[in-house]
Every structure is written in C-alpha cells, then in structure tokens.
C-alpha cells in the first residue's frame with residue numbers, strides 16, 4: 231500500500247485526487263494547494279485526507295512515499311526537486327518542466343536519489359493510443375510514413391502559457407511514443423490573436439532522420455473540438471478520433487503501390503480496400519496512468535512515461551518555441 235499526496239487541487243489535480251482516493255491499493259494521505267477553497271473541496275469528498283497549503287509539510291511527512299504534482303507548469307521543476315530531495319517518488323504533470331536544462335536536471339536528481347520520476351503524458355496510457363502503437367509495432371500498417379495530430383477547440387484560453395505548451399505536450403508525446411524516435415528538425419509557425427505574445431494557434435512539423443514526418447496542429451481559438459491522430463503507413467492507414475464515442479479507431483486498408491516501370495513513369499496503383507473499426511478497450515486513461523505509477527513504485531519498474539520521456543518531449547517543445555520565435559525557421563535538435 232503506497233501512501234501518496236497530491237500537490238495542486240485545481241481543474242486537473244481534482245482528477246488525480248479522485249483517482250488516488252478511489253484506488254484501493256494506495257492511501258491518499260494528504261492534499262496540498264495554496265488555495266483554501268480547493269482544499270475544502272478535496273476535504274468534502276475525502277474526509278480522512280489531510281489538507282495543507284504547505285508543500286514543505288508534505289515533503290517533511292515521512293509516511294508519504296510518493297507525490298503527484300499537478301500545479302501550474304512554472305512550479306513543476308522546483309516542487310519536483312524538493313520532492314526528490316525529500317526522498318519521494320514523483321509523478322509530475324505535463325509539461326515536465328519549461329526548459330530542457332531543468333528537465334535534464336530532474337532526470338539526474340531522480341537517478342541519484344533512486345526514486346521514480348514519471349510525467350503525466352496521459353495519452354501514452356490511452357487504450358486507443360496503445361492499440362495504434364501495437365498496430366505499428368506488429369507491422370499492420372507497413373512502414374510508417376507520416377502522422378499528424380490535431381488538438382483544437384474553443385478555450386480554455388490561458389495567460390501564462392501559449393497553446394503550444396498547454397496542448398502540444400500530449401501530441402509530441404504520442405508522436406515520440408509511436409515513432410520511438412526523436413526528430414532531427416522542428417519547425418513551427420503560430421500566431422497570437424487574443425493576447426500579446428501568447429500564441430493561440432500553432433502548426434508544427436517534426437522531421438525524423440529516416441524521412442518520417444509528423445505535423446501537430448494545436449489551438450484554443452477554433453470552432454471545432456478535434457482530438458484526432460492520423461497515421462499513414464506504406465500498406466495501411468489508421469485514425470484515432472477521441473471525440474467519437476464508439477468508433478474511435480479506424481484502420482483503412484488503403485495504399486498506393488508502385489508497379490512496373492511504364493515508359494518514363496512508374497505506374498502507381500491505388501488500393502481502396504475495406505475500413506475496419508475494431509472494438510477498442512475501455513478504461514479511464516488517468517486511472518491507468520495512476521495505477522502504472524503505483525505499480526512502478528511497488529515493482530521498482532521504469533515508467534512508460536519516465537523522466538527521460540519527459541525530457542525528450544520538453545526538448546521538442548523548446549525547439550518548436552525557438553522556431554516560432556525565429557518566424558518558422560528550422561531548429562535542429
């Protein structure tokens with residue numbers, strides 16, 4: 231039975247509190263937030279949970295073995311450092327940090343402390359993303375050529391971070407997870423319409439050494455609510471539409487095959503096969519993520535979205551930011 235505390239009881243932290251409060255194999259001992267109202271809400275749901283405005287008090291509690299940091303992104307690095315220094319296992323929300331240097335430092339600290347450092351890359355725990363990855367790994371799509379992700383809707387408009395840092399950590403983590411590679415070049419273009427200097431919409435391209443490519447479109451200033459991933463392989467194609475309640479994954483038996491050389495041109499035959507809509511496994515991704523964190527602590531396993539994964543994602547987020555600032559110039563990683 232792992233004893234845990236959640237730091238940050240805001241919009242997303244509430245979901246961590248619910249999950250760790252409900253999971254039988256752990257004990258949610260404390261919730262910490264600077265906001266007393268957020269603490270009162272946690273206390274109303276979980277009477278036995280201690281509440282505090284002091285993260286230091288959580289770190290000083292020797293019964294607490296693991297902390298979940300669900301505060302705003304600028305506070306992640308400092309809180310995670312202090313938690314690791316106090317010997318806690320840490321699950322920190324995305325983005326792990328705001329700079330690659332801080333992310334590298336956290337990875338080193340976790341290694342030195344012998345503690346688990348996991349990042350809340352939620353989509354790596356989504357059963358449909360795992361199904362896509364399985365399709366790719368088993369070669370069902372043939373060699374992957376390219377993929378693109380869209381994460382757009384109207385709001386929530388944030389002030390302290392742009393749409394890229396708010397929304398794209400999910401998509402970058404999906405791309406790196408599915409491709410199992412880091413890009414060599416990142417380019418990004420975006421625009422701030424609603425608040426000066428805070429991009430509302432960003433289009434980014436990730437190019438990989440072997441020619442694979444990924445495109446990511448994020449926005450909180452868009453009429454549609456889209457959460458979609460499209461994978462194009464040499465033999466088949468697949469989509470994951472998280473807004474579709476019952477038919478989230480489609481596998482298209484479609485492709486283009488190069489045929490015999492005819493004259494100066496190669497004949498290209500287009501194959502329009504069936505569309506398969508497989509039954510997808512259920513399960514709340516956050517519950518699965520929380521259970522994974524606990525399992526990694528208990529069995530001393532490396533999390534799927536460990537600190538190194540967090541670092542890789544932050545490197546891409548940072549490279550895209552540098553490209554944005556340079557008007558879309560390519561940034562090499």
Ligand SMILES: NC(=O)c1ccc[n+]([C@@H]2O[C@H](COP(=O)([O-])OP(=O)(O)OC[C@H]3O[C@@H](n4cnc5c(N)ncnc54)[C@H](O)[C@@H]3O)[C@@H](O)[C@H]2O)c1
Nearest residue numbers: 238239240241242243263264265300301302303323324352
């Ligand atoms: N994985 C996901 O799908 C997902 C979804 C939404 C948000 N998030 C991430 O979760 C984090 C929190 O987002 P949110 O939407 O809940 O933000 P929020 O602003 O609603 O909540 C943040 C909370 O942290 C508290 N806080 C800030 N600094 C603190 C400190 N030093 N000690 C204690 N409490 C502190 C604030 O008082 C606030 O209640 C962000 O990193 C965000 O990117 C992840």
